[in-house]
Amino acid sequence: MTTNALVTDSDSGPVVVTGICGRLGRDLSRVLHRKRKVIGVDRRAFVDPPGDVEHHQLDIRSSRAREIFRHGVAAVVHLGVMHDPHESSVEHHDFNVVGLQKVLEYVDLYKIPKLVLLSSANVYGPRPDNPQLIREDAPLLGAGPFSDIRDLVELDMLVNAFFWRNPGTDTVILRPAHILGTVRNAPSNYLRLDVVPTLLGFDPMMQVVHQRDVLQAIELALMPGARGIFNIGGPEPLALSKAISVLGRRAMAVPHSLAKAAVKNLFRFRLTGFPAPELDFIRYVCMVDDSKARGELGYAPLHGLEATLRAVDEERWLS
Amino acid sequence: MQRNALARLADVAQGTLPFLSRVAHAATRARDELRQRLLGDDFEERVHSLRHRYVTLGGDPFGFDPETARQAAKIVAVFHRLYFRTEVFGIEHVPPGRALLIANHSGQIPIDAAIIGSAMFFDGRPPRVTRAMVEKWTATLPFVSAFFSRVGQVVGLQENAVRLLEMGELVLAFPEGMKAISKPFAQRYQLEPFGHGFMRLALRTQTPIVPVAVVGAEEQYLSFGNIEWAARALGLPAFPLVPQVLLPGGAMPLPTKYRLHFGEPMRFYGDADDDDSVIADKVWLVQQTINDLLRRGLRDRRGVFL
Numbered sequence: 001m002t003t004n005a006l007v008t009d010s011d012s013g014p015v016v017v018t019g020i021c022g023r024l025g026r027d028l029s030r031v032l033h034r035k036r037k038v039i040g041v042d043r044r045a046f047v048d049p050p051g052d053v054e055h056h057q058l059d060i061r062s063s064r065a066r067e068i069f070r071h072g073v074a075a076v077v078h079l080g081v082m083h084d085p086h087e088s089s090v091e092h093h094d095f096n097v098v099g100l101q102k103v104l105e106y107v108d109l110y111k112i113p114k115l116v117l118l119s120s121a122n123v124y125g126p127r128p129d130n131p132q133l134i135r136e137d138a139p140l141l142g143a144g145p146f147s148d149i150r151d152l153v154e155l156d157m158l159v160n161a162f163f164w165r166n167p168g169t170d171t172v173i174l175r176p177a178h179i180l181g182t183v184r185n186a187p188s189n190y191l192r193l194d195v196v197p198t199l200l201g202f203d204p205m206m207q208v209v210h211q212r213d214v215l216q217a218i219e220l221a222l223m224p225g226a227r228g229i230f231n232i233g234g235p236e237p238l239a240l241s242k243a244i245s246v247l248g249r250r251a252m253a254v255p256h257s258l259a260k261a262a263v264k265n266l267f268r269f270r271l272t273g274f275p276a277p278e279l280d281f282i283r284y285v286c287m288v289d290d291s292k293a294r295g296e297l298g299y300a301p302l303h304g305l306e307a308t309l310r311a312v313d314e315e316r317w318l319s
Numbered sequence: 320m321q322r323n324a325l326a327r328l329a330d331v332a333q334g335t336l337p338f339l340s341r342v343a344h345a346a347t348r349a350r351d352e353l354r355q356r357l358l359g360d361d362f363e364e365r366v367h368s369l370r371h372r373y374v375t376l377g378g379d380p381f382g383f384d385p386e387t388a389r390q391a392a393k394i395v396a397v398f399h400r401l402y403f404r405t406e407v408f409g410i411e412h413v414p415p416g417r418a419l420l421i422a423n424h425s426g427q428i429p430i431d432a433a434i435i436g437s438a439m440f441f442d443g444r445p446p447r448v449t450r451a452m453v454e455k456w457t458a459t460l461p462f463v464s465a466f467f468s469r470v471g472q473v474v475g476l477q478e479n480a481v482r483l484l485e486m487g488e489l490v491l492a493f494p495e496g497m498k499a500i501s502k503p504f505a506q507r508y509q510l511e512p513f514g515h516g517f518m519r520l521a522l523r524t525q526t527p528i529v530p531v532a533v534v535g536a537e538e539q540y541l542s543f544g545n546i547e548w549a550a551r552a553l554g555l556p557a558f559p560l561v562p563q564v565l566l567p568g569g570a571m572p573l574p575t576k577y578r579l580h581f582g583e584p585m586r587f588y589g590d591a592d593d594d595d596s597v598i599a600d601k602v603w604l605v606q607q608t609i610n611d612l613l614r615r616g617l618r619d620r621r622g623v624f625l
Contacts, residue, residue: 128455128456128458128459128464128474129455129458129474129476130474131474131476131478131479131482132380132381132473132474132478132479132482133380133482135478199461200461200462201460201461201462201463201464201465202461202464202465203465203468203469204382204464204468205380205381205382205468236377236378236380237378237380237382238378239382239384255461256461284458287380
């Protein structure tokens with residue numbers, strides 16, 4: 001009998017990172033590889049990895065992926081969630097849900113003591129009747145108007161169920177607010193626009209969190225003993241218009257009905273990466289109460305509001 | 320010739336310039352007096368103390384913005400001081416920390432909330448921001464939603480109210496709800512049944528309740544009834560039949576005299592998750608207190624417009 005998990009320590013043993021070739025995954029590998037062995041799994045190639053990162057370029061759904069988890073893995077960080085709204089919803093769903101099910105299967109089978117899922121505060125959904133700061137026990141209503149988030153809600157719930165079924169694994173779900181940085185996600189891309197469209201007469205409060213603060217939260221989640229669901233907010237909330245003015249962008253207010261029709265058509269002709277229902281994110285509030293993460297994980301954002309906002313331009317200065 | 324013309328021009332200027340400067344002076348003085356009458360001597364100090372409060376709190380997660388509120392206060396002051404000539408009684412009953420203002424709701428459009436907020440800012444010592452619990456529906460309205468959050472209004476959810484009270488804020492709620500505001504004129508000053516949410520909130524957070532009676536708002540629009548099918552068809556919470564809006568200038572409310580009566584704070588103890596019947600008794604006490612304040616206010620007022 002060789003249950004590898006028993007001999008490894010979840011604090012220092014090797015960690016498998018799925019979706020490691022995304023910008024967040026690459027940065028995570030750079031943070032983690034100094035302290036422990038990092039094994040990457042991604043369909044994409046890892047350009048310029050740190051020397052000691054072991055990368056497997058394969059689909060997580062393939063049977064070959066099993067081998068990676070078999071021996072002495074101490075933790076799994078699941079970042080491999082696809083968010084490309086232009087991809088067909090069938091492929092999207094299959095990759096995300098079947099991929100995660102494989103991960104859960106291996107974690108269960110090989111008794112891996114730690115699983116971290118990077119979910120998102122978007123699972124709560126922007127709604128007019130949201131509480132200003134949503135707690136972890138709130139229902140996940142994000143998928144209502146916005147079917148692309150349905151995947152993410154499903155993943156979150158799958159891991160939630162896994163958490164209760166497998167008490168031997170310390171399962172952590174992180175639900176960060178809008179992540180800003182060099183990442184290519186919708187909020188960062190939105191704030192990178194030279195002229196930022198807003199909805200006429202709407203100016204919701206929003207939360208932003210620096211990508212390095214998200215990495216910090218993942219590191220804290222990997223600590224032994226940490227388990228449960230944690231919202232991750234950033235520095236203090238601010239109004240959307242304030243964020244745009246801090247970045248020195250020009251805002252262009254468009255009536256909601258017009259914006260909805262325009263974005264719908266632009267999206268269809270692939271002129272924008274924003275699907276129309278995402279407009280609700282600049283219409284209604286979707287902010288989280290992260291006092292649980294601050295209290296139990298010891299999380300505290302290291303980047304202030306201005307630094308977090310300016311992070312979307314970091315790459316511009318580098319190139 | 321030219322020199323002559325210039326000299327003449329100088330003569331004219333000598334005669335008129337002092338006059339003009341006197342006019343300008345008088346205008347400035349009149350403006351200052353009006354400003355002083357509307358906003359009081361310590362307007363900037365009041366704004367400053369609020370700004371200071373939210374800076375020390377590390378910003379307000381609900382989006383209150385002192386600068387927007389400052390501009391809004393200037394406009395509301397015109398209604399508070401000149402148009403409705405609000406008289407405020409017993410505002411000293413509002414305790415300094417967290418408190419829950421419970422008031423009767425009336426007047427077709429929620430001017431009563433604005434006037435209570437204005438009274439707390441201009442007449443309260445120290446000035447307070449009133450965080451009114453507003454209908455969720457308003458969050459879907461352009462401009463209204465953005466403006467409401469800038470001036471400190473909050474979507475009416477128990478969770479939001481708890482958070483505000485824990486911040487030590489002053490929360491205003493109308494437990495009669497939307498149906499009370501669109502009452503026809505014949506039912507003026509008759510309270511609709513109170514909801515129970517505010518009492519559970521007060522019990523949960525150990526917050527004193529300050530009953531407030533608003534006298535004068537019922538007569539600002541004379542409504543003959545509420546056309547429910549029209550409201551449903553237009554997706555509005557109410558569609559009151561108010562003939563006065565057809566007259567020129569009738570969209571403005573009538574300049575009734577507002578009187579705000581603040582009662583003594585009421586403190587309740589018990590389990591916030593108790594049976595409805597237990598909560599109902601406590602709610603009834605508050606409703607009766609507001610009713611008494613209303614009756615007394617109606618009895619003692621000189622007239623609707625005076």
